Amino acid sequence: MATLFSLLLLFSAFLGAQSTFKVTNNCGYTIWPGILSNAGLAPLTTTGFQLQPGETRVIEVPASWSGRLWARTLCTSDPTSGKFSCATGDCGSGTVECGGGGAAPPVSLVEFTLNGGGNNDFYDVSLVDGYNIALVVFPQGGSGPNCVPTGCIVELNGPCPEGLRVVTGGQTIACKSACEAFSDPRYCCSGAYGNPNTCGPTSYSLFFKNACPRAYSYAYDDATSTFTCASGTAQYLLSFCPNSSSLRSSGGNNPEAAGVPLINDTMIFSDGSQSTHYFPNCFFKIFFSVFLVLSWLTTHV
Template sequence: MALIKSLSMFSLVLALSFTFTFTHAARFDITNRCSYPVWPASLPSGGGRQLNSGETWSLDVAPGTVNARIWGRTNCNFDGSGRGHCGTGDCGGALQCQLSGAPPTTLAEFSLNQPNNLDFYDISVIDGFNIPMGFSATSNGCPSLRCPADKCPDAYLFPADNTKTKSCPSGTNYSIVFCP
């Protein structure tokens, strides 16, 4: 009887494990192809650093992250303690952003592992345009977005512009390129 209970419990646990989707962090490779330095920043994961032309910063973002954004800052000067100022996208004078960037900012926005196991992503220039940007999935054949100039057709131009959000299966990795 104990063996039957153990087998029944094992079968139940096994059956339940197949009903859950296992998710992994999404990797965002952020590359600067501009001829000038860009200081990318991200929220809510915090962070920020200088990327010279041709450099890439890889960032792992936890599944379930919502209302996240990555943007580039320009004309920045920081001291050794990480305090300073950026000409565009400044986040309260900090190298490691804990606040969203001040306009104008070209934004890569995303929410990971949402309903139906989908990631949702877009580019927004609602807060203005400061750097050309490309946002694409590195797998799964999902749509790529490009914003080479202000008022680009792939970007949100106003808040209710709902046709610009794209989706991709959760667990996808992404690439953000400044000056694609």
């Protein structure tokens, strides 16, 4: 009987061994989050859903899950066929549920490896595949020196460089990576550039990095872009279009956190004290333009 009781306790603990993702839409428009489990892992109970402005959905996640989440925008269903599709982040399933489909770039991604090496949860926000929406990951109740918020809190579609813009109806709805836009190995970290010694930041990746210091801007941008919490200590809030009050309450304004600021001092929020729009200052605009010209000259002359 004692053995049976012990087994029941272990089974109960196993069932309770899970994490929680709290996904919140702070945008002024509807989004459709998508979720993809890594190869070999079972899909979560949902792989895609709709979130109205101000709405939150809580998702239970296995303790050792790994995969990615993102937001789809400007989604519609064809009135004749009923096929569901999105202008950004589409997963190709034809339905709200992605069902194993990944996000079409350009898209802002959240990546997780729960209960990874060293009994840590690893998480990051990646703009390697481009950008479509602002988002932040807030670990709640976690422990560890690198267990801090990360993400990209600014709206980058407006200031997106000309060659990277995705335009629909005269409006920029997403910002491509240089790899997708130009298919150049130098930007894709492929071929002769397929290792960290030969693939470094470029003028284009620096556009993303300057605005979002803690987000991945290119494939080998690990040092300032990967964060960890001790496994089993944190639940995770994923906030799309995060507002200033959520950032203040999370401690996300701490410029010393993980050694890299979450918030760049060239941004403000639109609620009166700050804005989620990013306006590079005059010096940066001039610097960025000169950098682009020099990059072109070193490649073509």
